[in-house]
Amino acid sequence: MFISVPASLRVGPFTSTVLVRKRYLFFYIFIIWASVIPILLEFYLYWHYTFSLNLQVYFVFLFPIIILIMYVTSIFSSLICAKCILIILNKIHKPKEGIFQRDNSNKDYRYWCLRNTIKRWPIWLSHKFPIPFFDNLCFKMFGVKTTFSNSLFEGWVDCEFIEFGNNVILGQASIIQSALIIGDFLIIKKTKIGENVKIGAHSVVMPGSQIERDCILAASSVTTVGQRLEEGWIYIGAPAAKFKRNRFNEYNLEEKISHVKDVEALRDKYEKIYLKWYDNDMSWTERKALRKKKKEDERQRIDSRIE
């Protein structure tokens, strides 16, 4: 429902691939500046036609929608600006896969850093907004092969050398990388993710790994660099290993999927015993009295122990 990076850590870098370097700060600021100008123009026009001409009913009526439109235009303008710069950059030096020295003298490394700095602002803008459509649009513009049916919003996806099939679901806080820094080396490799693949929460897909169609990667598992996950299997663990055949893509399994009846009974019993203070059937005064009693019990217990 919301971005799974904790609120207290949302400022920091997400993965090793996000590098805003000091020397490329000019591009970064330029894109931010270019994305704000059309917003100001829009707001000025809105102001001119509604507020200053004393049409204040329209001013109130249109205010929320103009804020929404302003945000969307800032995403689009920053996207277009970044794309134009990227096209020029890629004409100068073509992005390619391989293993490079992580040093400022290496041309590939330098251009990789530059590309990341340029892509950062539009992706940040679209990722903060809870409509996943813009996130998918960003990936499409920057050269990731996806369709709009994929749900990539909750995870982190690198923006180049990645291919998605149809109907892929990324879990919360999962990371899909196409570049990696190990020691003094930068590794860039193409990752491929096939059709109907489901990737679990907190799992990491390393650069170069190929996940074939109908696979499931379970929660908090990690693939190695260049690993190939075979078609129609469930993988688990770090590094990911074969677990069992994925047969959950067949129809009419609703009855067969493990359905323990004891647990249901247990849960009913459990709910009655422990969560009674918060039941829906209770009246408000009863609930308040129970809460008070519970608090008092807590205090009494502590007092008795200390003596």
Add this chain to the structure above:
Amino acid sequence: MTEREDEHIILDNEDESEFLLDFTTSSAIGRINYKSFILYIIIFWLGGFGSSILFLLYLSLFNQILLTILLFPLVFALMYLTFIPGVAFISKLFLILINLIHKPKEGIFLAEKGDKDYEFWCLRIAVKKIVVWITNNFPLPWIDILAFRWFGVKIDFTSHLQDAWCDVEFISFGRKVMVGQGAVIMSSMIVGKYLIIKKVILDDYVVVGGQSTIAPGTIIGKDSVIGALSTTKYLQYLKRNWIYFGIPAIKLKPNKFSEERKDIIKKVEVDEVRKFKVKHDVNIDEDKKDYV
């Protein structure tokens, strides 16, 4: 083709442990179709009227430039705060309407277009999304809990979950629950072609470690702890007063540090600490030591 057919025959003869759910995946549906997109814009629009009226009042009341500049940050914060209840009210209205058409229920459903439960599940997520997003990005932790309570999740103000990802239905919390940073609590999961919805219960004083995932249907007993980076299985029952750890979570050791025994630990630390006796020698002559 012949090879594949042979494989299928072999698979049909195997026992049904293949359909056991002893792994967890994710529930993230970050996809908004066009029907819900229109709903989304309407919620944003109608919810923003309160803050827009506030903005108009602010513009028309203060004609001095200095006052308008000085008061702008305060008015901006107030506008944000008035936007939250406005949006919450309208999305709740829509939610009640949607739940009247189709009641949300637990179970196993097909995750495809045409299945009524799945489509309404997506719609419910889209309706709730904007409110939860706004409250979660606001730096007051209790406003987040207010939104969860508004949508009918049983949660108290003593527990904390702002740093976590949490579904907004079929979850009930006890008192003083701590959910760690980046943890994921899901009451719905997508496995292959199926959507599984089951209620999650976290009892009093439960602590969930950072980056751990909790699958639908788990019950966590009183005072128990789940370690960081661990996952629970579908329909797993974790007993009270234990520390659990691993993928999937297993018993590690009994929880000595639980809330009920907290005060004992404190007392032991204060009273039964080893005391060191130190001799104080003074460097003077032997015959004059009696004066000290």
